[in-house]
Amino acid sequence: MRTPNPSPASDIAGERHADRWTPDLGAGVFDRRTDRLPTTDGLHEPDLALHVEDLTVSYYGDPVLWDIDLNVPPGVMCAIVGPNGAGKSTLIKTILGLVRAAAGHVTIHGRPYKAQRRRVGYVPQRSTVDWDFPTTVADVVTMGLYGHLGWFRRPGRKEHQRALEALELVGMHGFAERQISQLSGGQQQRVFLARALVQQADVYFLDEPMAGVDATTERAIVDILRRLRDQGKTVIVVHHDLQTVRSYFDWLLVLNVRVIAQGPVSEVYTAETLRKAYGGQIALLEPDAVSAAPGQEARS
Amino acid sequence: MSLLDLLTDYTIQTVALGACLLGVISGLLGGFAVLRRQSLLGDALSHAALPGICLGFIIAGTRELGSILLGALSTGVLAALVMLLLTRRSRLKTDAGLGITLSVFFAVGIVLLTYIQGTGNAAQAGLDSFLFGQAASLLRSDVWVMGGVTVVAVVIVLAFWKEFKLVSFDPLFAASLGLPVVVLEVALTIMIALAVVVGLQMVGVVLMAAMIIAPATAARQWTRRLEGMVLLSIAFGVAGGLAGSLISATSRGLATGPLIILSVSAIVLVSLVLAPERGVLWAHLRHRRNQRQMRGAQVLETLYRLADHHDDPRYPAEQGMVDAYHGFATRQALTRLEGRGLVEPVRHEPETTPHWALTPAGLAEAERQAGAATREAV
Numbered sequence: 001m002r003t004p005n006p007s008p009a010s011d012i013a014g015e016r017h018a019d020r021w022t023p024d025l026g027a028g029v030f031d032r033r034t035d036r037l038p039t040t041d042g043l044h045e046p047d048l049a050l051h052v053e054d055l056t057v058s059y060y061g062d063p064v065l066w067d068i069d070l071n072v073p074p075g076v077m078c079a080i081v082g083p084n085g086a087g088k089s090t091l092i093k094t095i096l097g098l099v100r101a102a103a104g105h106v107t108i109h110g111r112p113y114k115a116q117r118r119r120v121g122y123v124p125q126r127s128t129v130d131w132d133f134p135t136t137v138a139d140v141v142t143m144g145l146y147g148h149l150g151w152f153r154r155p156g157r158k159e160h161q162r163a164l165e166a167l168e169l170v171g172m173h174g175f176a177e178r179q180i181s182q183l184s185g186g187q188q189q190r191v192f193l194a195r196a197l198v199q200q201a202d203v204y205f206l207d208e209p210m211a212g213v214d215a216t217t218e219r220a221i222v223d224i225l226r227r228l229r230d231q232g233k234t235v236i237v238v239h240h241d242l243q244t245v246r247s248y249f250d251w252l253l254v255l256n257v258r259v260i261a262q263g264p265v266s267e268v269y270t271a272e273t274l275r276k277a278y279g280g281q282i283a284l285l286e287p288d289a290v291s292a293a294p295g296q297e298a299r300s
Numbered sequence: 301m302s303l304l305d306l307l308t309d310y311t312i313q314t315v316a317l318g319a320c321l322l323g324v325i326s327g328l329l330g331g332f333a334v335l336r337r338q339s340l341l342g343d344a345l346s347h348a349a350l351p352g353i354c355l356g357f358i359i360a361g362t363r364e365l366g367s368i369l370l371g372a373l374s375t376g377v378l379a380a381l382v383m384l385l386l387t388r389r390s391r392l393k394t395d396a397g398l399g400i401t402l403s404v405f406f407a408v409g410i411v412l413l414t415y416i417q418g419t420g421n422a423a424q425a426g427l428d429s430f431l432f433g434q435a436a437s438l439l440r441s442d443v444w445v446m447g448g449v450t451v452v453a454v455v456i457v458l459a460f461w462k463e464f465k466l467v468s469f470d471p472l473f474a475a476s477l478g479l480p481v482v483v484l485e486v487a488l489t490i491m492i493a494l495a496v497v498v499g500l501q502m503v504g505v506v507l508m509a510a511m512i513i514a515p516a517t518a519a520r521q522w523t524r525r526l527e528g529m530v531l532l533s534i535a536f537g538v539a540g541g542l543a544g545s546l547i548s549a550t551s552r553g554l555a556t557g558p559l560i561i562l563s564v565s566a567i568v569l570v571s572l573v574l575a576p577e578r579g580v581l582w583a584h585l586r587h588r589r590n591q592r593q594m595r596g597a598q599v600l601e602t603l604y605r606l607a608d609h610h611d612d613p614r615y616p617a618e619q620g621m622v623d624a625y626h627g628f629a630t631r632q633a634l635t636r637l638e639g640r641g642l643v644e645p646v647r648h649e650p651e652t653t654p655h656w657a658l659t660p661a662g663l664a665e666a667e668r669q670a671g672a673a674t675r676e677a678v
Contacts, residue, residue, distance in 0.1 A: 060391075096476045114478070122476040129470045133335060134520065134529050143466050147477035154462060179524050195473075 046110030049074040049203050049234035050095070055104030057087070057094050064090050066258050068104065072236060074202075077229045078251035079239040079265075083278050086256040088238040089125065092205045096122055108203055117147060121201030123192045125208050131180050137191050138163045138176040144195035166194035171220055186217030193221060203234045211240055222248050245269055312549045315435045315502075318443050319541030319560060322502050322511065325450040325495040327537030328457055330516035331530040332488055336468050340395070341380070341489065342512030344402040346496040346505045348379030350409025353430050353500070354416055363427065365442055369497045376493035379405050380486075409505075433504030433557030435545060446498045453491050464488065465526055502541075503557035514564040515540065521575035540564030592636065597669055598626065599633045600642060603658050604666035613663055616648040616655035623653075637662065 045051040052070035056063060065087045072078050080088045093099040095106050097113055108116040121144075141163035142155045149155060167173045170190040175183070183191065189209055196204060206225075210218045225235045229250075239245060245252060245265060252268040254260040254277045261273040307313070333342055349372035356371025357363060379401050386397040413428060429437065457464060466474045467484045475481045492512065499508045519533035544560030573581050602622055607615040622630045634656055637643045642662030648655040658666065 093472075098472060098475050117476075117478045120476070122473060124470065124472045124476075128472055130335070130337075133469045134524055134526050135465075135469065136525065139525075140469070143470070143473065146462055146466055146474075146479075149462070151463070152459065 043110035044107045045071070047074075048072060048107070049076075049109060050236065051107045051110075052095065053105055055091075055094060055106065056102045057090055057099060058102050063257060065094065068255075068259055070253060070259060070262060072234060072251060072253075074109070074234050075229060075232045076251040077225055077235045077237070077249045078253060079237050079245050079249040080253045080255055081239050081242060081245060081277070082255035082260075086277070088255055089207050091255065092122075092207055092236070092238060096120070096205060118199075119202040121196035121199040121204040123196045123204070123206040123209055125211070126185065126188050126192060131183065131188060133180065135180055136176065137167065137172065137178045137180060137183070140180055140191055141166055141194045141198055144198040147199070162198050163194070166197040167191075169197055170194045170224060184214075186213040189213050189217060189221065193224060197224075201233070204228060204236065206235070206237045208238050208240060210244075242274065309549070311436065312545070314438050314440050314443055315545045315549070315556060316542055318435065318438050318446055318502055319545040319556075320538050321443065321446045321450045322495075322499045322560075323515065323537030323539070323541035324534050325446075325453050325498050326508075326511045327515040327519070327534035328453060328530060329488070329492050329495045330512040330514075330537070331519065331526070331533045332457075332464060332468055333492055333512055334516040334520065335526075335529075336488070338492075339513045339517075340398045340402075340509070341383075342492055342496065343509035344379055344383065344398045344405075345376040345489075345493045346499075346508035347402045347409070348405035349373075349376045349493075349496055349500060349508075350430065350505050351375045351405055351412055352409075353427070353505075354409060354412035357416060357427060358412070365439075365445065365501075368430075369445065369500070372497050372500055373493055375405060375409075376496055377490055380489045380493065406505075429504070430500050431504050431506055432555065433500070433502050433507070435502050435548065435556030438501055442501060449494050449498050453494055456487065456491065460484070460487075468526075503560055507557055507561045510561045510565065511537070511540075514561070514568045518564070518568040518571035521571040521578045536564060536567050540567055592633070595626075595628070595630070595633045596637055596640075599630050600637060600658075600662060600666050601669060602626070603643060603656065604663070604670070607658055607663070614646075614657045616646045616657050618648075618653055618655050620653035622656075642666075 048071050050070065050072040052068055055065055055068040055070075057065040068091065080091065082088050090099055094101050095113065106113055108120060113120065138160060142159050144166075145155060145159045145162065149159070164173060164176055167176055170193050172187065172190050172194065175187065175191075180188070180191065193206075193209065196206070204225075209221055213221070225237070225248075229235050237249070239249070246269055249265055251263070252265045253262045254268060254273050256277040260277040261268045330342070333339055352371035352373065352375030353368050354371070355375065356368040359371070360367035383394075383397045383401045386392050386401065387394050392400075416427060426434065426437065463474075463479055463484055466477075467479065467481055467488075471481050471485075474484075495512060496505075496508050499511050503511055515536035516529070516533040518536050519529045519531075523529045523532055540563040541560050543563040544558075545556050547563070548554050548556040548559045571579070573579055576582055599622060602625055603615075603617050606617045607613050619631060619634065622634070634643060638645070638656075642659055642665050643656050644659055646655050646657045
């Protein structure tokens with residue numbers, strides 16, 4: 001067992017051990033692939049929850065993400081919006097090391113992702129898994145703790161208890177022993193959220209958590225995410241519904257292969273930036289919805 | 301031959317033991333293969349074992365099992381790697397990649413086989429039995445090899461159970477936790493190749509895929525947990541292996557491998573039909589029950605509306621009219637409603653078809669239904 005991560009932010013999340021599945025890269029050692037060196041104190045942009053520089057990704061020679069520079073301060077709820085094919089999911093996957101970047105680097109709270117896995121929670125798109133897999137709700141939520149357990153250790157009563165607590169938080173505590181194949185879309189999404197909650201991370205990445213869920217679930221998810229933000233955690237969400245951006249989020253990244261705009265919602269959510277990202281598709285919006293009216297707080 | 305003779309016969313013991321081991325390893329790994337939608341991987345791996353068998357023979361110069369199985373394992377794994385490269389590095393889809401790899405490797409195998417047969421080497425006799433398996437040629441020493449391979453596979457799967465489970469369910473999330481997803485996937489693939497190698501002498505390269513797919517498919521029907529599914533899959537594999545080898549032993553001349561495959565397939569058939577919740581039969585019964593309930597409610601509502609329309613709670617509705625209104629024969633539905641005390645037959649001349657009226661209980665029930673429907677609409 002390794003010494004606990006000394007970062008103060010990690011205290012919120014309770015006990016922590018270094019990642020046992022991957023070797024500890026040590027403070028501030030950069031991604032060996034990109035081989036960049038950090039600043040002398042071992043941290044690179046430590047004041048940012050997420051720092052992305054020059055990130056470029058391509059599939060079969062076509063750039064999917066181009067020269068992304070992105071900074072997200074801690075304690076905000078950040079939406080990533082953009083048209084289909086803008087690279088929203090790819091951006092999250094690249095940040096999490098699931099897609100290989102052609103160039104660029106990423107730090108989470110000052111360190112490369114590989115050294116910070118335990119401080120990151122991830123909710124993939126619901127449709128990426130087979131919900132007919134033979135397992136129960138509590139079991140799926142427990143999977144969020146597999147990283148904490150490391151090799152060879154099996155989840156026990158303590159892990160089960162934490163799964164139940166997370167299910168309680170998302171309003172699914174009666175469903176622990178339910179087959180996942182019997183869940184509705186909204187319930188599936190809540191289960192995925194609970195699995196990320198047990199990770200007790202400082203930075204959460206969610207890929208379209210509000211896609212195809214009913215209004216009640218959407219409301220519940222937003223409430224939970226807000227609570228996380230109010231605890232000082234950073235929540236980064238790929239979002240598809242421009243209409244709700246201003247009421248749900250306080251930070252915004254408008255993406256279309258390149259970064260179109262980023263910053264506080266009140267500054268970034270303008271007709272101009274959205275038109276730049278969406279082109280003709282912007283006709284969906286009524287004009288006054290995008291005219292960042294003064295005095296209208298993003299945090300409602 | 302009596303049962304006791306069967307159980308004490310050395311050859312039959314050997315075959316049965318081999319069949320059990322094959323059931324264990326193919327049931328165990330088949331569970332993961334089926335859930336990861338890689339059922340056909342087993343097929344490709346087993347066909348790709350044929351060139352390895354021939355190469356093993358050519359290199360060793362004799363029909364020595366060790367080198368033959370090693371050859372089979374190598375070309376199986378090579379085929380898996382080719383498939384991985386094809387689907388990752390080109391835009392070929394997985395099914396096309398599997399199909400091409402399977403055929404090419406099998407063709408190479410057949411060419412090598414005919415080449416060896418053409419050399420007139422006496423030792424090659426029986427090499428083609430690897431196509432469909434020849435359980436009778438199984439030696440006790442072969443069973444030890446099979447047992448060793450099976451034990452290794454079981455230990456690996458048990459040790460990394462939670463990792464294999466997560467990689468099978470949600471590889472993206474697994475990778476985000478830092479799990480070496482590719483290594484685990486390759487490990488599963490290599491172990492499937494091992495299972496194929498274990499089954500080569502029993503069922504042969506052509507039928508081996510069914511041994512991977514069938515027990516797991518059947519097991520999936522009965523359980524709700526991965527643990528249960530894999531255990532049951534192993535049990536079905538063992539049962540099919542035993543049944544096949546015993547049937548073959550009692551009926552002289554029938555091939556063991558195909559009988560094993562037929563036995564596990566029978567288990568699949570029964571499971572697909574009978575398993576609670578997922579079985580076809582239960583789905584059908586559930587559908588019928590829902591349909592009955594719905595028809596009952598509809599017919600009751602019709603009687604209620606007729607009574608309402610005629611301002612007579614005891615209005616005698618004629619069955620023929622209710623039939624015509626619904627477009628199906630309502631006699632069954634009416635009889636069932638009568639059984640529940642909601643309607644009763646009444647005499648009403650002239651009687652072409654029977655007449656039915658709501659009972660007070662039926663009236664209350666119809667009103668409750670109507671109320672529920674209104675609330676739902678609001």
